[in-house]
Structures are given as C-alpha cells and as structure tokens.
Amino acid sequence: MRYLDKNALxxxxxxxxxxxxxxxxxxxxxxxxxATLHRKGRKCPACGLCTAxxxxxxxxxxxxxxx
Ligand SMILES: [Zn+2]
Numbered sequence: 001m002r003y004l005d006k007n008a009l010x011x012x013x014x015x016x017x018x019x020x021x022x023x024x025x026x027x028x029x030x031x032x033x034x035a036t037l038h039r040k041g042r043k044c045p046a047c048g049l050c051t052a053x054x055x056x057x058x059x060x061x062x063x064x065x066x067x
Contacts, residue, residue: 001060001061001062001063001066002025002060002061002063003059003060003061004022004059004061010023012030015059018034018035018036018054018056019032019033019034019054020032020034020052020054020059021033022052022061024044024046024047024049024050024061026049027046027047027049029044029046029047031045031046033053033054033059034054035054035056038052038053040053041053041054041060049063049064050064
C-alpha cells in the first residue's frame with residue numbers, strides 16, 4: 001500500500017479536493033480517481049493490477065503485492 005503525500009506529490013501525481021491523479025505502481029499508467037465517482041476505488045485502466053482509492057483524508061494505492 002502506497003499513500004500520496006499532499007505536500008510532496010511526485011511529478012506524475014496530483015491531488016485536488018476529492019480527485020486525484022495517480023501513477024500505477026505496476027505499469028506506470030497515470031489515471032484519475034475520484035471519491036465521488038469511485039467509492040470503492042478505481043483499478044488501473046491499463047493493467048488492472050493496482051487500485052487507487054480517495055477519501056477526504058488520504059489517497060491510497062493498493063499494489064498487487066498487498067493482496
Ligand atoms: Zn497499471
């Protein structure tokens with residue numbers, strides 16, 4: 001499990017309100033995840049191996065190695 005650090009976002013990450021752009025830790029694809037649209041998180045649209053979840057407090061990325 002990875003968490004975005006709002007004060008230290010990487011070049012391929014963004015986080016605004018309840019939306020975030022994250023980078024898949026498996027294939028590198030950058031994709032958008034929204035707390036309102038994806039209540040249970042969103043899988044990487046390219047490989048489906050990682051799931052990103054946004055809550056008010058955090059953006060979490062679940063990696064295949066977590067399962
Ligand atoms: Zn991926």
